[in-house]
Amino acid sequence: MSPIIEVRGLSVVFDGFRALDGVDLTVERGELRFLIGPNGAGKTTLIDVVTGLTRPASGEVLLAGRSLTGLREHQIVRLGVGRTFQTSVVFEELTVLENLDLAAAFRRPLLSLARRRRGVSETVAEALETTGLAGLADRPAGVLSHGQRQWLEIGMLLAQRPEVLLLDEPVAGMSRAERERTGELLTSVARDRTVIVVEHDMEFLRRYASQVTVLHEGRVLAEGSVEEVRGDPRVQEVYIGRRKDDAVSAGS
Numbered sequence: 599m600s601p602i603i604e605v606r607g608l609s610v611v612f613d614g615f616r617a618l619d620g621v622d623l624t625v626e627r628g629e630l631r632f633l634i635g636p637n638g639a640g641k642t643t644l645i646d647v648v649t650g651l652t653r654p655a656s657g658e659v660l661l662a663g664r665s666l667t668g669l670r671e672h673q674i675v676r677l678g679v680g681r682t683f684q685t686s687v688v689f690e691e692l693t694v695l696e697n698l699d700l701a702a703a704f705r706r707p708l709l710s711l712a713r714r715r716r717g718v719s720e721t722v723a724e725a726l727e728t729t730g731l732a733g734l735a736d737r738p739a740g741v742l743s744h745g746q747r748q749w750l751e752i753g754m755l756l757a758q759r760p761e762v763l764l765l766d767e768p769v770a771g772m773s774r775a776e777r778e779r780t781g782e783l784l785t786s787v788a789r790d791r792t793v794i795v796v797e798h799d800m801e802f803l804r805r806y807a808s809q810v811t812v813l814h815e816g817r818v819l820a821e822g823s824v825e826e827v828r829g830d831p832r833v834q835e836v837y838i839g840r841r842k843d844d845a846v847s848a849g850s
């Protein structure tokens with residue numbers, strides 16, 4: 599079986615500046631893959647290309663063997679690739695349930711209508727349960743805590759029934775308890791889907807990552823288990839002099 603995501607020779611150029619420079623990346627089904635790297639390494643740009651927001655100068659992205667080259671963002675969503683952004687996309691005045699319903703309708707309007715049961719589609723009910731937000735279904739999203747809002751965004755992705763979820767810094771600004779819950783949520787989501795996470799939080803990474811890809815200056819610097827990349831002298835070098843909690847070797 600082919601990998602779920604294959605990135606081949608990907609380069610992105612902004613006004614002559616190479617944000618990505620020949621990136622190769624293979625992600626198998628069911629992985630919870632972390633992308634790390636110093637600021638400006640190209641992590642968000644990589645997600646932007648996979649999801650069709652940014653066009654590469656060269657190279658390609660394959661989803662289950664199918665090229666995504668030239669497809670638009672909504673087409674890629676419909677093929678099963680969903681993402682969160684660093685900034686929130688929930689509608690504050692709508693309820694949690696309404697936000698989930700809207701997200702579900704975007705992917706498969708007819709199916710989600712056909713499957714309605716007691717006003718809540720099966721997909722939305724599942725998303726509520728997985729994210730632990732069922733008790734808040736009728737509350738406006740505007741009253742949610744920061745953590746709950748992040749879980750709602752993950753729920754909105756799940757409601758689109760993606761095969762691959764790309765999350766950009768999902769635990770930024772979260773309390774320790776919220777980070778733990780998010781780690782458990784992502785682990786459970788990755789059981790039957792593939793999750794790719796951009797994250798700076800090293801403690802979070804140590805606890806939940808299986809495979810890690812380190813980007814630096816637009817290239818893949820290292821790849822492997824958390825222990826392998828932490829022990830890699832090249833990775834240690836690019837993190838030297840950074841904040842303590844951003845340092846790969848911190849706590850070892």
Ligand SMILES: Nc1ncnc2c1ncn2[C@@H]1O[C@H](COP(=O)(O)OP(=O)(O)OP(=O)(O)O)[C@@H](O)[C@H]1O
Nearest residue numbers: 612613615617635636637638639640641642643644
């Ligand atoms: N639209 C753009 N136009 C010009 N340069 C850009 C654009 N988007 C990103 N860049 C540049 O490309 C490089 C990679 O940026 P990117 O946001 O992908 O890095 P990152 O690894 O996600 O960093 P961070 O951890 O700070 O979010 C940076 O130098 C950034 O300034």
